[in-house]
Amino acid sequence: MKQSEGTQAPADAKIIKIINPKFWALSLAGITFKHLALTCLAVLVALPFIWMVLTSLKPLGEVGLPEWIPSAWQWNNYGEVFKVINYGQFYLNSIFVACWVTFLQVFTSSLAAFSFSRLQWKLRDRLFVLYLGTMMLPGIVMMIPNYQIMIKLGLVDSYLGLILPGAFSTFGTFLLRQFMLSIPRSLDEAAEIDGCGPWQLFWEIVLPLARPGLIALTIFTFIGNYQSFFWPLVMLKSVDKFTLPIGLLFFDSTRGQVTHLLMAAVTMSIVPMILIFVLLQKYMVKGIFLGGVKG
Amino acid sequence: MDRNVRRTVNGFLFLSPNITGFMVFTAFPIVFSLYMAFTDWDLTLHNMFKETSWPRFIFVANFIELLQSKEFPKYFGNTLFFMMGLPLGMALSLLLAILLNQDLKGRFTNIRKVFFAGVVFFASISILVVFGMKTTAITILLTSVFWLVMGTGTWVGATWYRTVFYLPHFTSGVATFLLWKKMYNPQTGPINLALVGPLESATTVIKSISRSEVVGGVATVSSPIFTGLEYLFLAAMVGTFFMGLRRTWKWWDDGQAGLLSAIVCVAFLALPFAIGSGAGWFAHPNAGLIAGLAAAAVLVVYLVLSIKGPSFKSAFAFNMGSMALITLMIMVIEFAFLGFSIVSANMPANAWASGGLRPPEWLANYYWAKPAIMIMGLWGAIGSNNVILYQAGLSVISKELYEAADVDGATSMQKFWNVTWPQLAPTTFFIFVMGIIGGLQGGFEMARTMTGGGPAGATTTMTFFLYEQGFDSGRLGYASAVAWSIFVMVMVITLINWKYGRKHETE
Numbered sequence: 001m002k003q004s005e006g007t008q009a010p011a012d013a014k015i016i017k018i019i020n021p022k023f024w025a026l027s028l029a030g031i032t033f034k035h036l037a038l039t040c041l042a043v044l045v046a047l048p049f050i051w052m053v054l055t056s057l058k059p060l061g062e063v064g065l066p067e068w069i070p071s072a073w074q075w076n077n078y079g080e081v082f083k084v085i086n087y088g089q090f091y092l093n094s095i096f097v098a099c100w101v102t103f104l105q106v107f108t109s110s111l112a113a114f115s116f117s118r119l120q121w122k123l124r125d126r127l128f129v130l131y132l133g134t135m136m137l138p139g140i141v142m143m144i145p146n147y148q149i150m151i152k153l154g155l156v157d158s159y160l161g162l163i164l165p166g167a168f169s170t171f172g173t174f175l176l177r178q179f180m181l182s183i184p185r186s187l188d189e190a191a192e193i194d195g196c197g198p199w200q201l202f203w204e205i206v207l208p209l210a211r212p213g214l215i216a217l218t219i220f221t222f223i224g225n226y227q228s229f230f231w232p233l234v235m236l237k238s239v240d241k242f243t244l245p246i247g248l249l250f251f252d253s254t255r256g257q258v259t260h261l262l263m264a265a266v267t268m269s270i271v272p273m274i275l276i277f278v279l280l281q282k283y284m285v286k287g288i289f290l291g292g293v294k295g
Numbered sequence: 296m297d298r299n300v301r302r303t304v305n306g307f308l309f310l311s312p313n314i315t316g317f318m319v320f321t322a323f324p325i326v327f328s329l330y331m332a333f334t335d336w337d338l339t340l341h342n343m344f345k346e347t348s349w350p351r352f353i354f355v356a357n358f359i360e361l362l363q364s365k366e367f368p369k370y371f372g373n374t375l376f377f378m379m380g381l382p383l384g385m386a387l388s389l390l391l392a393i394l395l396n397q398d399l400k401g402r403f404t405n406i407r408k409v410f411f412a413g414v415v416f417f418a419s420i421s422i423l424v425v426f427g428m429k430t431t432a433i434t435i436l437l438t439s440v441f442w443l444v445m446g447t448g449t450w451v452g453a454t455w456y457r458t459v460f461y462l463p464h465f466t467s468g469v470a471t472f473l474l475w476k477k478m479y480n481p482q483t484g485p486i487n488l489a490l491v492g493p494l495e496s497a498t499t500v501i502k503s504i505s506r507s508e509v510v511g512g513v514a515t516v517s518s519p520i521f522t523g524l525e526y527l528f529l530a531a532m533v534g535t536f537f538m539g540l541r542r543t544w545k546w547w548d549d550g551q552a553g554l555l556s557a558i559v560c561v562a563f564l565a566l567p568f569a570i571g572s573g574a575g576w577f578a579h580p581n582a583g584l585i586a587g588l589a590a591a592a593v594l595v596v597y598l599v600l601s602i603k604g605p606s607f608k609s610a611f612a613f614n615m616g617s618m619a620l621i622t623l624m625i626m627v628i629e630f631a632f633l634g635f636s637i638v639s640a641n642m643p644a645n646a647w648a649s650g651g652l653r654p655p656e657w658l659a660n661y662y663w664a665k666p667a668i669m670i671m672g673l674w675g676a677i678g679s680n681n682v683i684l685y686q687a688g689l690s691v692i693s694k695e696l697y698e699a700a701d702v703d704g705a706t707s708m709q710k711f712w713n714v715t716w717p718q719l720a721p722t723t724f725f726i727f728v729m730g731i732i733g734g735l736q737g738g739f740e741m742a743r744t745m746t747g748g749g750p751a752g753a754t755t756t757m758t759f760f761l762y763e764q765g766f767d768s769g770r771l772g773y774a775s776a777v778a779w780s781i782f783v784m785v786m787v788i789t790l791i792n793w794k795y796g797r798k799h800e801t802e
Contacts, residue, residue: 008519032414039418039445040461041391043437045677049462050440051485053476064483066491069432087652112313115643121306122299127314134608136789138736141778144771145324145331145475168316198305227468229740234766245469249744259477266470277465288680289687 014270049270056264063259077264085263088266089240090247097159097243098225101166105221106214109172114202117180118188128177131170140230147234157237161272166225172217175287180206216287217281223273245270331775332357338769357776366752367760367777372664376757380669382624384676385726387721391460391677395453397470418445457686460678467675472744475671479657481743490654498651499659505643505727517674518643528636529582532567532629533589539564539625544597550607556615560622565590567629568613576633617717658746664753668741682728688722689715716741724801728792757781 055063056077058070059109061113081087115121116128146165147156155161183206191201207214229245242250277284334350361367366447418441442574447455463471463575478484546552552560552623568590572574577583635659646652655663716723727801738756742748748755748763755763765774 031399032393032417034399035448036446038456039441039448039459041677042448042456042542044461045460045674046440046444048471048474048478048674050436051388051478055477064488066484066485066488067433069436108313108316111309115306115309119302119309121303123303124306126309130322131317133319134325136785137325138778138782138785140736141328141775141782142321142324142756144765144775145327146320147766148327148331148771149324151362164316164793165320168313168320170317170321182594198309202309214713223465229469229743230762239583241355248469248473252744254475259483262473262478266474269470270466273466274462277371277462281458281461285683288683 001202031120041170052263052267055260056267058260060258074260076259077260079270081261081265081268083252084258085247086239086242086263087247087251087265090242090244091268093159093241093247094226094244098222100159100163101225102218102221104163104167105169105172106218108168109176109217110207110210110214111202112173113176113180114206117177118201118206131173135170135174142190143230143234150235157241159236159241162232162243164227165231166221170220172221175217175220176210176213179210185207212283212286215280216285219276219284220287223276226273259285302432326337328775328778332771334772336770336772336775338766338771340344341505353772357773358780360773361780362661362777367757369498369752369754370757370760373752373754376665377672377756378731379623379630379670380676381727381730381734382620383627384673384679385620385723386624387673387677388679388681388726389685389723392682392689393715395457395682396686396689399448399452414445414449418442422751450716457678457682459684459752462678463675464677464679469740469744471675472671472741476658476745481654481656481659481668484657486657487654494652494654498646499571500651501643501646505646507647508665514647516643516647517598521639521643524577524639525582526585528639532632533586533593533637535625536564536568536590536591536631539622539629540593540597541620542625543622546614547601548605550605552618553609553611553613553615555612556618559615560618561594563619563622563626564629565594566626567633571633576637576685578637582636582640586617587782610651616727617720620723620727648707656755659750661750663745664750668738668745668754670768682727684722685719688719692718724792728788731788732785735788737780 051068054068054070057073057075058077059072059074116124116131124135126252150156150161153161155164187205188198189203191205196205227245228243232243232246236246239250248262248265248269251262286289331350333352333354335353367716379477424512444459444611478486481487496687501518501521504520505516507514507516511516540561543564545559546560547554569589572583572587577586642652657663657667696714696718697710700714705713736758738754739758739762742754742756742759743762746754749761758781759772761777764770764777
């Protein structure tokens with residue numbers, strides 16, 4: 001993230017200033033102040049997370065006490081969650097569904113984006129406008145009829161019912177199209193002269209070059225699906241098929257009194273997201289600019 | 296010709312997996328949903344399994360019912376109320392982006408390690424001093440967290456801070472809602488546990504400076520100090536109104552805002568007075584009257600001043616978005632002062648009540664549930680995508696503009712209002728519009744996990760209402776009508792964005 005650092009520094013290096021000790025002291029004070037302000041805000045923002053982790057390690061009796069630190073660190077709270085509730089199953093369900101949705105969506109979206117951005121054919125732009133038009137519709141407009149479709153197909157309360165509607169995405173198509181448009185056209189022409197078919201062009205030239213876009217879409221889709229709530233809430237009826245958000249809600253509504261275990265469950269559901277974000281955030285920034293949406 | 300056909304076939308082949316799904320799960324449902332909105336479709340009666348009866352086509356009856364219902368306007372109001380947090384969140388995001396875009400390293404790259412160690416040492420010492428002598432476990436823990444954040448911050452730079460700020464937004468979902476639900480617990484939550492002590496000492500202080508007498512069998516509490524505070528905050532509210540009006544007038548006079556923009560601004564500024572008196576929020580009716588009269592007087596002065604017309608005329612709705620956003624922010628400040636005034640009017644009576652001042656019951660209380668949700672929303676909104684967008688917007692502002700302002704001797708405040716803010720207008724407008732569109736559709740997850748829409752519908756948003764009608768009561772036809780109503784609102788905002796958003800970009 002080089003662009004964000006040092007952008008406001010004066011363009012010219014003023015040598016006279018550098019050898020002046022007063023300038024050094026002022027600069028040091030200014031920078032220290034900025035770091036202090038940022039750190040205070042950051043710690044404030046992080047406080048709920050700190051409380052969450054500390055509470056998840058407390059014995060039940062200490063949950064309502066003003067003291068944040070547990071008297072004895074109960075690491076086995078985390079193991080306990082898996083015994084109290086079918087947590088492992090929720091975890092697996094979530095990851096299973098999210099992986100399938102992500103794979104299918106990235107696959108279908110990249111094919112469609114390639115068709116919309118690199119191939120010339122009749123009706124192409126009109127169809128794309130249709131795609132764009134549906135992007136403006138709130139997702140909830142589609143939820144109710146989709147539920148009827150799922151009833152008709154007999155897919156209510158099944159993994160397939162969760163995966164199928166998520167496998168096709170207008171947003172993903174839009175994002176990847178924007179990305180593929182930034183790849184120079186001259187590559188296509190060169191490939192065509194070499195006798196490349198459209199599939200080869202897609203698989204061997206465009207797709208490798210669009211990798212940052214693919215990674216961004218993969219992260220967005222995975223996280224979005226990992227957290228998705230409305231659709232699974234409507235679709236799922238049996239406990240053994242619950243995904244993590246529905247499972248957590250179920251945990252809270254059936255055994256909400258065991259706050260320490262609930263916090264352990266919440267912590268475990270957040271950890272994968274934090275890992276993904278910290279490791280892959282540089283890919284997401286580009287996607288945010290292209291798509292302008294929540295990550 | 297042959298070539299063209301082959302191209303079209305190829306194009307369709309690549310598109311086919313996606314467009315199949317698009318037709319089945321997006322295009323068809325949209326059309327079908329519109330049809331459903333005009334029927335009495337009921338989940339229990341017509342769910343395709345037991346086709347006892349077909350849904351009847353009832354034309355616009357669903358929409359008429361929606362318009363006539365007393366609940367829907369209330370839930371619409373709730374949704375708008377939650378959106379009031381948006382300008383505040385944006386202001387914080389902008390502040391953060393400006394801080395993050397500052398030079399955080401200085402010219403100390405060579406002696407970075409020394410600097411790093413010094414800062415960390417300084418930070419830990421200062422924290423220990425601030426927390427005083429009682430070095431409990433939590434103090435040590437917080438100190439080390441502070442140490443860690445700041446140490447990494449000096450080492451890595453802005454990216455590290457941005458990561459920390461982004462996490463609440465990134466992880467927001469059922470998990471964090473449950474976390475906040477537990478934090479807001481009136482008895483065992485950490486927020487109220489931390490508030491109990493300070494409130495007890497506040498009770499004794501307030502009791503010592505106010506009097507409680509029994510007059511004619513009714514206990515009345517009198518406290519000149521708090522009555523004074525009440526009026527002081529009202530004065531601050533009127534003062535804020537005056538400031539906002541002066542700013543609006545200046546824009547209008549300078550040709551920075553069109554007539555409609557100025558009218559919209561004034562409407563926003565006057566809204567707290569209208570809502571406050573309409574809902575009977577003013578603790579003393581007299582106080583409300585005085586504040587209202589003062590505001591009206593200020594307004595009249597400016598109306599008289601504006602009779603001669605602006606010095607520089609501009610287009611009718613010129614610069615609406617930017618102006619409206621600033622006045623919205625001022626409106627939120629006015630509401631805050633109104634809130635402070637009400638709180639100080641009621642404080643002594645609450646202190647004398649049995650048990651003294653008590654921490655709020657947050658999600659369980661009709662009046663506190665909305666602010667509680669908004670505080671949580673702010674926590675999630677500070678470091679969201681907005682910071683990244685603002686950072687990008689800031690980094691493309693030409694440095695020559697700042698240098699020119701330096702030559703003219705502008706202060707940093709002037710530089711902000713005359714260089715940074717106008718240059719960021721497209722970014723701000725985009726974030727604002729996206730925020731409104733998201734806000735209109737928002738609030739469902741929060742309501743479902745934290746409050747169930749209560750207490751007494753205080754946190755029910757339009758989407759949660761839709762869910763309740765559609766999937767709890769099973770009235771899918773009515774729910775579709777709600778969905779399309781929400782869509783119409785989103786559409787209006789999108790059209791405004793198209794009409795005025797472009798104008799901003801070309802400026």
